[in-house]
Amino acid sequence: MKFIDQLEARWTGSDTMLCVGLDPNPARLPKTASGAAVPVYDFCRDIIDATADTVCAFKPQFAYFAAMRELDALERLTAYIHERHPGIPVILDAKRGDIGSTARAYAVEAFEVYGADAVTLSPYMGFDTVEPYLEYEDKGVFLLCRTSNPGGADIEMLQAGERKVFEHVAANASERWNTNGEMGLVVGATFPGELAAVRRLAPKLPFLVPGIGAQGGDINAAVRAGVTSSGWGMVINSSRAVIYAGNGPDFADAARAKAIETRDAIRAAQASLKA
Numbered sequence: 001m002k003f004i005d006q007l008e009a010r011w012t013g014s015d016t017m018l019c020v021g022l023d024p025n026p027a028r029l030p031k032t033a034s035g036a037a038v039p040v041y042d043f044c045r046d047i048i049d050a051t052a053d054t055v056c057a058f059k060p061q062f063a064y065f066a067a068m069r070e071l072d073a074l075e076r077l078t079a080y081i082h083e084r085h086p087g088i089p090v091i092l093d094a095k096r097g098d099i100g101s102t103a104r105a106y107a108v109e110a111f112e113v114y115g116a117d118a119v120t121l122s123p124y125m126g127f128d129t130v131e132p133y134l135e136y137e138d139k140g141v142f143l144l145c146r147t148s149n150p151g152g153a154d155i156e157m158l159q160a161g162e163r164k165v166f167e168h169v170a171a172n173a174s175e176r177w178n179t180n181g182e183m184g185l186v187v188g189a190t191f192p193g194e195l196a197a198v199r200r201l202a203p204k205l206p207f208l209v210p211g212i213g214a215q216g217g218d219i220n221a222a223v224r225a226g227v228t229s230s231g232w233g234m235v236i237n238s239s240r241a242v243i244y245a246g247n248g249p250d251f252a253d254a255a256r257a258k259a260i261e262t263r264d265a266i267r268a269a270q271a272s273l274k275a
């Protein structure tokens with residue numbers, strides 16, 4: 001099944017635009033009753049099981065697993081999601097970007113080794129660095145467009161001809177670069193004005209929207225700025241606020257409660273637009 005079809009089925013079928021980000025950090029892993037840190041695989045698996053019915057996607061962040069030498073856990077977790085929670089797409093947040101021949105190896109890594117359904121990419125080396133991923137017809141790519149971090153403005157907001165850099169990325173992704181119909185954009189919830197500008201340039205593309213929760217982005221403003229005319233179109237990510245909602249043996253219950261609260265806040269924002 002195509003990535004975009006999976007996403008749409010989750011949006012409308014499960015009534016959720018929440019994405020839970022899996023960013024396991026050794027300093028923040030919860031403790032078991034005996035005081036030992038919960039192993040990374042078990043931690044993520046329990047978060048996945050506790051939140052699966054609340055999400056439209058999971059987004060593991062590659063660097064956290066790599067930094068802990070836990071790439072085997074990443075591979076097993078992606079397989080686990082597909083097996084136990086079929087229909088929930090996995091977006092591998094790897095932010096790759098390299099010349100075509102190397103990009104081809106990164107695409108194999110993301111889609112064949114880790115079994116991801118979509119991957120985040122940097123577009124700044126140009127279309128030939130994105131093309132190898134598009135050869136995978138059923139897989140999605142999210143290009144960094146207007147990122148959630150303060151320094152995102154350093155390059156993305158520069159004027160380049162009649163448009164800013166991030167607007168060029170949005171227009172290209174919406175038009176000539178979207179050759180397999182599976183392209184999306186990363187647009188932070190922290191800049192709702194630019195989120196709205198990107199939506200005008202890319203009316204139909206799915207947006208991966210990080211920046212709510214720990215980064216303080218406003219859910220109502222983001223939903224208002226980012227939904228498509230059909231009222232969906234967003235994969236709104238929260239990582240730390242959900243996965244570290246608790247730090248004891250009940251961490252999965254705490255994560256579930258936070259995920260439900262966040263999903264419901266997103267639903268309420270969508271409903272207020274229809275009212």
Ligand SMILES: O=C(O)c1cc(=O)[nH]c(=O)n1[C@@H]1O[C@H](COP(=O)(O)O)[C@@H](O)[C@H]1O
Pocket residue numbers: 021023061093120146147148149186187188210211212213214215237238239240241
């Ligand atoms: O591509 C991303 O996922 C991403 C893009 C961006 O502009 N900002 C951003 O925070 N992210 C990622 O989204 C997650 C945000 O985590 P929290 O701030 O804990 O919700 C992290 O995994 C970031 O690497």
